[in-house]
Amino acid sequence: MKKWLLGLVWLTAAIPALAVTKAEDVKSFTLTNGMQILVLEDDSIPNANMYSFWKVGSRNEVPGITGLSHFFEHMMFNGAKKYGPKMFDRTMEAAGGSNNAYTSENITAYTDWFPADALELMFELEADRIEHLAIDPDMVKSERGVVASERTTGLENSNFQAIWEEVKGAAFRAHPYSWPVIGHESDIANWTLEDLQQYHKTYYAPNNAVVVIAGAVKLEQVKKLAKQYFEPIPAQPAPRPVHTVEPEQKGERQVYLYKPSVSSPNIMLAFHIPASQSEDYYPLQMLGDILSNGNSSRLMTSLVFEQQLATDVFTYIPESIDPNLFYVYAVAAQDVTADTLKKAIIEQLNKVALQGVTQDELQKVKNTRLVDFYRTMQTINGKANTIGTYQVFFNDYRKLFDAPKAFEQVSVEDIQRVARQYLRKANRTVGILNNKEDSNENDL
Numbered sequence: 306m307k308k309w310l311l312g313l314v315w316l317t318a319a320i321p322a323l324a325v326t327k328a329e330d331v332k333s334f335t336l337t338n339g340m341q342i343l344v345l346e347d348d349s350i351p352n353a354n355m356y357s358f359w360k361v362g363s364r365n366e367v368p369g370i371t372g373l374s375h376f377f378e379h380m381m382f383n384g385a386k387k388y389g390p391k392m393f394d395r396t397m398e399a400a401g402g403s404n405n406a407y408t409s410e411n412i413t414a415y416t417d418w419f420p421a422d423a424l425e426l427m428f429e430l431e432a433d434r435i436e437h438l439a440i441d442p443d444m445v446k447s448e449r450g451v452v453a454s455e456r457t458t459g460l461e462n463s464n465f466q467a468i469w470e471e472v473k474g475a476a477f478r479a480h481p482y483s484w485p486v487i488g489h490e491s492d493i494a495n496w497t498l499e500d501l502q503q504y505h506k507t508y509y510a511p512n513n514a515v516v517v518i519a520g521a522v523k524l525e526q527v528k529k530l531a532k533q534y535f536e537p538i539p540a541q542p543a544p545r546p547v548h549t550v551e552p553e554q555k556g557e558r559q560v561y562l563y564k565p566s567v568s569s570p571n572i573m574l575a576f577h578i579p580a581s582q583s584e585d586y587y588p589l590q591m592l593g594d595i596l597s598n599g600n601s602s603r604l605m606t607s608l609v610f611e612q613q614l615a616t617d618v619f620t621y622i623p624e625s626i627d628p629n630l631f632y633v634y635a636v637a638a639q640d641v642t643a644d645t646l647k648k649a650i651i652e653q654l655n656k657v658a659l660q661g662v663t664q665d666e667l668q669k670v671k672n673t674r675l676v677d678f679y680r681t682m683q684t685i686n687g688k689a690n691t692i693g694t695y696q697v698f699f700n701d702y703r704k705l706f707d708a709p710k711a712f713e714q715v716s717v718e719d720i721q722r723v724a725r726q727y728l729r730k731a732n733r734t735v736g737i738l739n740n741k742e743d744s745n746e747n748d749l
Contacts, residue, residue, distance in 0.1 A: 326682060328706040331692060332524050336531060338540040339512025343692055343702060344527050345519040347685050353520025354686050355417040355427050358693045360515075361508035362411040363486045364547050364627060370496060372452065372488015373504050375408040379448045380501075381415065382406075386437030390444065393430055400426055410482055411626045412697055418686065421521035425530055432534040435509055440501050449493060456487045464564070464571045464738055465634060471560045472736035476575050476630055480551040510541035515696050519689035551577070551628060558734040569616075570643035571738040574650060575630040576727050578622070581698045587711050588719040589631060589727070593620035594670035595662055595720065596633070596653070601669075603653050604635070614641050614649050624698045630734075631727060643737045654728045661721035674712050 332344045362374050384390035397404055402419030417427050459466045470485045477483035487493075507513075516535075518527055554577055578589055597604045597620045608615040618635040633654070637646045681687035695705040 326688060328703045331702055333702075334528060334531075336511065336536045338536055338538060339510075340531075340535055340538075341515045341696075342527065342531055342535075343515065343517045343696065344522065344524050345517075345685075345688055345692065346521075346523060347519055347688065348521045349685065351421050351521050352685065353419060353421045353424060353518060353522050354689050355419075355431070356517040356689045356693045357415040357417075357431065358515040358517070358697050359413045359415075359509060360411075360513050360697065361413050361544075362409050363484060363488070364410050364481045365508065365544065366481060366484070366488075369492060370500050370504070371484045371492045372456075372486075373496060373500065374413055374508075375487050376448065376452055376493075376496070376501075377505060377509070378406045378408045378413055378415075379452060380440070380444070380505075381434050381438065383444050383448065384439040384441070385433040386439070387433045388430060389439075393434065396426070396430060402427070408486055410486060410623065410629070414693070416686075416690070424518075424522055424526065428530045428534040432538065435511070435535075436538045438505055438509070440498060440505065442498060445496075445498065445501065449496070452487065453490065453493050456485075456490060456493065459487065464567060464636075467564060468562055468571055468573050468634075468736045468738040469632075471562050472573050472575050472632075472734055473630070475558045475560045475736070476554070476577070476734040477551055480549050480627060481547065482551075482627065482629060506541060507544050511535060511538050512540040513544060515693055517689045517693040517696075519685045519692070547627065553577075554732055554734075557730050560734070560736045562736065562738045563740065564738055565740050567738055567740045569639055569641065570637040570646065572635050572637070572643055572646050572650070573736040573738075574633040574647075574654075575734045575736070576729070576732050577628060578631045578727050579628050580626060581624045582700070585719075585723050585726075588715050588723045589622055591667065591670050591674065591712075591715055592657070592720050592723055593622050593631065594673065595657070595666050596620050598670060598673065603657065604633070604650065607653055608635065608646070608649055612649060613638055614646050618650075624694065626698065643739060647735065647737075654724065658721065658724040658728055662717055664717055667715070667717050667720060671712050671715070675709055678708060678712075 326345070326347075330345060333341065335341050363371065366373055382391075382393050384392065388396055394404065397417065397419065400419060400423040402417060402423055404415065404417045406413070406415045415431075417431070419427055460470070473485065474483050579585055594602070596602055597618055599605065600610070604618045608618050614637065615635045616638050618633070621632040621634065623629055633650060635646055635650060637643065681691055691705055692702045696702040
């Protein structure tokens with residue numbers, strides 16, 4: 306039986322059990338200070354989680370303070386008024402909980418997982434660092450060094466990160482998506498305490514957050530604790546909107562990056578696409594799946610297995626508040642040139658744009674998408690994360706529950722249309738990462 310048919314069998318069996326979670330099960334309320342809180346009661350296990358989505362990422366920065374959003378991901382764990390340095394983690398772990406965090410171009414998110422009976426402690430810990438974060442000069446100096454080292458190490462060890470930074474910088478000439486989330490080296494070295502204090506006050510204001518709590522909790526219990534711990538935190542003036550619009554790209558751009566340790570060329574193609582709220586969001590996601598999701602996908606079949614031009618290939622489309630990029634990334638096989646690999650990738654992209662895809666291909670990725678969707682919605686963590694993601698990027702968590710229908714409505718015509726519209730030469734930026742020995746010796 307084909308793999309996608311097995312997925313369909315799993316999906317058919319799973320939907321009845323998973324359809325228990327409905328849009329009306331999610332309850333929302335807004336505190337007087339503007340903090341929005343979403344609650345999903347789920348007694349499947351005696352645990353709960355709290356996701357705090359702060360609407361601040363590298364898109365909210367300006368030249369001179371790039372990287373501050375990511376820096377605060379570090380600082381938020383380094384002490385506040387009641388719980389001092391390193392006490393956030395220790396206190397949570399002592400109560401049986403754990404946490405994580407991440408920063409993107411668009412948001413900074415903090416995740417707490419814990420036994421449901423530790424809910425009040427979680428509110429206390431979060432409220433302390435939101436309102437009373439200690440921006441201590443010695444701690445800032447220490448974490449500044451950590452982040453600077455993280456940037457250097459990442460560029461040295463990750464070919465993807467190295468080429469991604471160069472491609473973003475070339476593809477975006479106006480919008481703040483042009484710089485890396487971790488920031489520029491010179492900015493990391495020169496943030497001032499005033500920069501940090503103002504940034505935290507502006508973007509870690511309660512009116513700039515969406516908090517999602519899912520698990521063995523009760524709505525009234527969450528409301529009581531939210532009013533006790535979060536509502537006293539004062540609101541701040543709304544951050545200045547990001548109003549810069551990236552001008553239309555009117556010709557292919559290319560960047561070339563030398564890295565002596567690279568054994569074979571790495572290539573990245575990036576195409577401008579609309580923001581996640583666009584009607585083309587689902588067709589573009591499925592186009593990416595058809596191109597690179599699984600061994601039977603277009604790029605994997607052609608480049609890796611049949612022609613043996615690449616050892617790895619994938620597409621990447623980030624959720625995004627503003628128009629962003631559709632990425633295609635590939636690592637060349639030994640003795641394959643970057644130009645050969647680039648031409649082979651473009652040939653496959655053009656086939657989709659000119660000839661379209663088959664109904665069977667589309668149905669396979671629809672089934673895979675639905676299986677992944679329902680599998681994610683099996684856990685309280687998956688539910689909380691997905692509910693918050695839809696609230697932030699689509700401005701309405703209820704659209705999450707329309708996703709299966711939206712998947713199904715995508716047609717083969719939609720796939721061909723978005724391929725023709727966006728995967729064009731004039732709309733792409735090409736990045737090549739290679740070693741010096743493969744460069745043209747006549748170039749100075």
